[in-house]
Amino acid sequence: MAKVLVLGGGFGGVVAAERLAEHLGDEHQITLVSRSRQFIFYPALVRLAFGKCNVDDVSFDLRHTMLNRRVNFVEAEVAHIDPFEQRVTIAHGQVQGSLPYDYLVFALGRRLATEKILGFYEHAHHLLNVDKAIKFGKAVQSLDGGRVVLGQCFGARLPVPVYETAFALARHLEKNGRRERVRITVVSPETLESELRDATAAAALKDAFDAHQIEHLPNTRIVSLTQHSATTTTADAIQFDLLMLVPPFRGSSAAHYVEMTDDEGYIHVDRTMRVTGHERIYAAGDCVSFSGPKMGHMAVRQAEVAATNLIAEIEGRERNANYIHEMRFVIDDAGTDGLYLHKDIWTDEPATLTQGRFWSWAKRVQQKYWEVKHS
Numbered sequence: 001m002a003k004v005l006v007l008g009g010g011f012g013g014v015v016a017a018e019r020l021a022e023h024l025g026d027e028h029q030i031t032l033v034s035r036s037r038q039f040i041f042y043p044a045l046v047r048l049a050f051g052k053c054n055v056d057d058v059s060f061d062l063r064h065t066m067l068n069r070r071v072n073f074v075e076a077e078v079a080h081i082d083p084f085e086q087r088v089t090i091a092h093g094q095v096q097g098s099l100p101y102d103y104l105v106f107a108l109g110r111r112l113a114t115e116k117i118l119g120f121y122e123h124a125h126h127l128l129n130v131d132k133a134i135k136f137g138k139a140v141q142s143l144d145g146g147r148v149v150l151g152q153c154f155g156a157r158l159p160v161p162v163y164e165t166a167f168a169l170a171r172h173l174e175k176n177g178r179r180e181r182v183r184i185t186v187v188s189p190e191t192l193e194s195e196l197r198d199a200t201a202a203a204a205l206k207d208a209f210d211a212h213q214i215e216h217l218p219n220t221r222i223v224s225l226t227q228h229s230a231t232t233t234t235a236d237a238i239q240f241d242l243l244m245l246v247p248p249f250r251g252s253s254a255a256h257y258v259e260m261t262d263d264e265g266y267i268h269v270d271r272t273m274r275v276t277g278h279e280r281i282y283a284a285g286d287c288v289s290f291s292g293p294k295m296g297h298m299a300v301r302q303a304e305v306a307a308t309n310l311i312a313e314i315e316g317r318e319r320n321a322n323y324i325h326e327m328r329f330v331i332d333d334a335g336t337d338g339l340y341l342h343k344d345i346w347t348d349e350p351a352t353l354t355q356g357r358f359w360s361w362a363k364r365v366q367q368k369y370w371e372v373k374h375s
Contacts, residue, residue: 008107009034011299012285019307049137108252119225146241151187155248198351273306282306
């Protein structure tokens with residue numbers, strides 16, 4: 001019997017654990033370690049902030065879900081891994097000590113690097129957990145005028161929630177008759193073309209900004225904050241009355257002292273999602289060192305590939321599943337309809353770009369699918 005340890009309770013960890021349980025059955029022991037027993041559907045936090053859904057719609061109990069799928073669940077913090085002894089040290093949870101493994105799936109995501117932005121916690125809202133999304137929503141409700149700045153820092157690689165928040169805010173203000181009193185500014189550390197990896201998609205998004213009278217400041221990198229001002233790398237100051245900012249990220253510290261990461265702490269993997277230079281270890285999700293943005297659908301696909309190859313390895317078969325680094329997302333309320341983009345990041349092929357009401361509806365269906373499947 002093989003002991004398979006899955007680290008992380010996000011998209012990558014949950015999908016990997018479920019796929020392993022489906023195919024390996026009771027013959028092998030599968031354990032999921034997560035710092036929290038609550039799974040959060042992060043793509044829905046913008047909707048939560050604007051009162052379009054409830055807290056129960058964006059989360060479910062991970063322990064209950066995993067046990068129903070014959071996966072052991074441990075609520076604890078992962079301190080570090082030892083790939084040579086094949087053990088993981090855990091702390092600050094229901095179990096402290098170490099857990100042995102025969103195979104490991106590393107899906108701990110990434111950590112906030114807010115230390116790079118002076119004044120972030122004191123002066124910026126964000127949408128990276130339920131409480132903060134609700135707090136930002138309350139600030140929006142009390143907003144009567146002034147300038148709202150929405151953006152991401154260099155190293156965040158998470159542009160879609162920023163765009164969606166801008167459109168949602170514009171629509172909210174229009175509905176409440178306050179749009180003319182509020183200036184909305186989107187700040188990007190790069191150009192739209194760099195963030196979306198496609199000129200046509202960038203042009204479509206810029207048109208949507210213009211349609212909603214949303215100002216866009218490309219190549220603007222925020223480095224520090226005061227109560228009503230953001231300073232950039234060029235020493236320019238951007239004044240605001242309300243700020244929502246996605247901070248920089250770095251790889252999980254649990255793999256920091258193991259020779260498997262790049263300079264930002266992200267884990268090197270090959271296309272089978274096996275960690276480079278280490279046997280019996282796979283990685284999936286935001287923790288891996290792939291170029292471009294980091295998104296939930298990427299974590300899901302990486303987890304599926306990792307689980308498929310891990311199963312093959314356990315069963316003595318060749319690992320033949322390969323990951324294709326595609327970017328697929330829907331920007332809700334882009335213009336009058338949702339904007340869908342599909343781009344293969346590893347090729348020079350142009351992106352597939354479509355707009356229509358269908359894509360906003362499809363995004364709701366995706367959220368409901370996760371809610372129903374894991375309830």
